[in-house]
Ligand SMILES: Nc1nc2c(ncn2[C@@H]2O[C@H](COP(=O)(O)OP(=O)(O)O)[C@@H](O)[C@H]2O)c(=O)[nH]1
């Protein structure tokens with residue numbers, strides 16, 4: 001998601017007041033009768049300052065996507081990364097400022113018109129003071145929006161026409177190798193909370209159906225029991241996105257994780273995600289005791305045995321993807 005540039009209160013006020021000054025300068029050289037001139041000038045300053053500042057806020061509001069209209073995955077994502085409530089509250093504060101400044105505009109324009117010419121500039125000064133205090137009141141919210149913009153800059157862009165499959169399994173079992181083997185070109189890297197190096201998204205197309213395969217280093221590669229609530233939310237966000245999971249085992253145990261532990265991770269992920277899981281036993285080229293491996297392959301439905309780094313069994317994985325369907 002791309003939030004618009006968020007100015008500071010100082011930048012907003014500078015812009016408003018300097019544009020107001022220009023508007024006033026134009027009037028100074030115009031042919032308005034002397035008597036009315038000072039009042040006209042102050043009125044123009046108030047109007048211009050208020051309108052320019054209102055426009056700055058309105059343009060931020062218009063350019064910011066409505067969170068509740070975004071796909072669930074993005075809503076979850078934004079909630080985990082910056083907090084949806086806080087985001088809405090900050091946008092609400094901008095909206096509040098627009099309303100107040102528009103009221104101040106009416107109120108002080110009216111007052112200038114009724115004032116004596118020699119008092120007009122005092123009325124305008126008072127208006128400027130009020131405007132400044134409104135803009136300064138939402139400093140924290142502007143700061144927050146600027147922070148949110150930075151945090152959401154590289155959020156994953158997800159293709160909602162594609163069937164989405166996430167890859168899970170302990171570190172070094174061969175997840176990245178499999179992703180590279182089954183998808184074309186270099187996977188794109190995007191931010192994802194609690195992933196160490198960002199997530200990788202690879203694409204492929206089969207029989208006119210697009211697939212996107214997502215690897216999430218640091219998230220689906222460790223015991224679920226160790227996760228805090230926010231991390232769990234980050235994981236569950238993936239469930240709104242994915243039609244299936246490829247769970248990768250290192251059949252050789254050379255990555256250092258006994259099959260028993262890998263199986264426990266598989267079970268806990270299966271419990272959390274309510275979507276189909278395909279089990280892939282990788283690195284079969286390094287397996288020494290085939291009987292131990294069989295104990296585990298027998299415990300799951302339709303296991304695939306592959307040696308990804310050698311390209312063995314890759315086409316089976318791709319065939320299997322066709323079984324993942326939208327709900
Ligand atoms: N012998 C063998 N090595 C593999 C196989 N698949 C991956 N590897 C190696 O295992 C290491 C970890 O692989 P990687 O894809 O980075 O694992 P990830 O941490 O799960 O993404 C790398 O050195 C790979 O070359 C395989 O099928 N056989």
Ligand SMILES: [Mg+2]
Nearest residue numbers: 175176177217
């Ligand atoms: Mg990897």
